[in-house]
Amino acid sequence: MSQRRAFRRVFLPAAWLVIGALIAVSLVRLAFAGGTSAADDDLFPTGEIPAETVFAEKATVENKLTIPGTIRLTESKELNAPVDGVVNWAFVKPGDNVSLGDRIFQVRTESQPEVAEASVSDTEGSEGEQLTVEAAPVLKYHDVYASATGKVGAFQIEIGDDVTKGTGLGSIQPQEFLAAGSIDPLDRYRLMDESLEAMITIDGGPEPFTCKDLSVGDSASKKSNASTQDQDMESSMDPMATGESPESSSSSEISCAVPADVVVFDGLSMNMEIDAGTVEDAVTVPVSAVRGMVGQGAVWKLDENGKEIRTEVELGVTDGKIIEVVSGLKDETEILRFVPGSTPAPGEMMQMEPYPDEW
Missing domain, CATH: 2.40.50.100 (RNA polymerase II/Efflux pump adaptor protein, barrel-sandwich hybrid domain)
Known part of the structure; x- marks a missing residue:
């Protein structure tokens, strides 16, 4: 047998067998022993997500609500x-x-009165008989x-x-009219002042006018005509038709009386704008960072060791996104963006600041 033939038939297959064995051993070692030591790699993941934080900052808070609705006659x-x-x-x-x-x-x-009885005497003066008179x-x-x-x-x-x-x-x-709309129950906390007024705007109608004596009910607005009821029924069967979710049926009605000197008609569409107060140069934090939205609440700071510390605060005006901290927290204080244990809403996640490009 020539050397070339011996190389091809004996040595070459043996070499491939050795290489395959080395690869198999390496794979087994990686599977059971892992790769390089984690201590030698500074970028080794720990599985822990660092807490998202924000800083309390000075801002202007405008507590304004714009509520769509309709003009309708008062209840009969x-x-x-x-x-x-x-x-x-x-x-x-x-x-x-x-x-x-x-x-x-x-x-x-x-009504029939009680039966009356009368006495009748004979001519000889004998005792008279009792007769019933109807x-x-x-x-x-x-x-x-x-x-x-x-x-x-x-x-x-x-x-x-x-x-x-x-x-x-x-x-x-x-023949009196109401400007009525629906308000989310949570937004009622923003309208605690009973003396609030609303500015009513009707596209193509009269000049915007002031509507006083706001009233907030405990149920959604009742429609006054059958056509509107049919439309609501269709919308409830197909929520995508209006872009609203079925949960909107849990809203509360907010209404006020239209002044008698303003010419309006039943069924007109309108917008109700309510200004519940504005605070300038106030210490503010995102509403997602606060537990409790009225009066007293709490936020969470982080100490030097990263431990969460609950801090009681007094709260003021909110616009639904940020809220005024009247006392208990100083400007530029770092706090958790979200209350511990809470799940950020999709909208809040969208508003989070993006990571730097170099990350």
């Missing part, structure tokens, strides 16, 4: 039967304008008065109908 006033009886008369007809206290209906009641029924008339100034609605009964106490007879629709 029901007219109910005051007693059991018969509807005897109607002093008006549907569509008539009436004033507070005007007579609208009359209900007649009929008395005439007692009729009484009860008027039903307008509970508000407005327009008479459709009658729910007809003249001559028997009714019981509390039966609905009709209604009065006041």
Whole structure:
């Protein structure tokens, strides 16, 4: 056998076998013993994410809310039967304008008095017999008065109908309007001052006007017409149609009376802008850094060893993103961006400062 043939048949296969064995041993060692020592690599990951921090800073806080809504008529006033009886008369007809206290209906009641007994004597003076005398029924008339100034609605009964106490007879629709919208329950904390006013703007309508005596209810706005109800039903079945989430149904109604000298119509769209106060040059922190948003709250500092320290603070005005710290925290103090144990909202994560390019 020539040397060349011996090299190809014996030596070359043996060399490949040795190389394969060395690779196999190396892989086993890497799998069970790891690579280079972590102590020799300063960039070895620890699995711990450093706490995100921010600094308290001076800023102006404007507590303003802009709420979309509609102009609608105030709720109608029901007219109910005051007693059991018969509807005897109607002093008006549907569509008539009436004033507070005007007579609208009359209900007649009929009651039978107690049976009366009378004595009848004969001509000889003998003791008389007791005769029963039926008395005439007692009729009484009860008027039903307008509970508000407005327009008479459709009658729910007809003249001559028997009714019981509390039966609905009709209604009065006041010709007064409300500017009404929906507010998130958490935003109600920003409107604790009962003397607040709103500026109402109607595109294509009258000049913006002031709406006083804001009222916040505990349920979402009730629509006054069937078409709006149908639209709401469709929207609830398909949340993507309006871009709103189903949770919006948990909002509260906020409303105020439209001044009588302002010309508006039922169903107009409007924007309600509420200025609940502005604070300038205030110590502020992100709302995500505070536990508690009204009156007293807490933030977390970091000591030299990175330990979290709860710090009580007094809180003031907020715009929903930042909040005023009245006392308990100085300007330029470093605190945690998020309350310990809380999960940042997607929007808050988007607002976080990006890492430097060189990282």
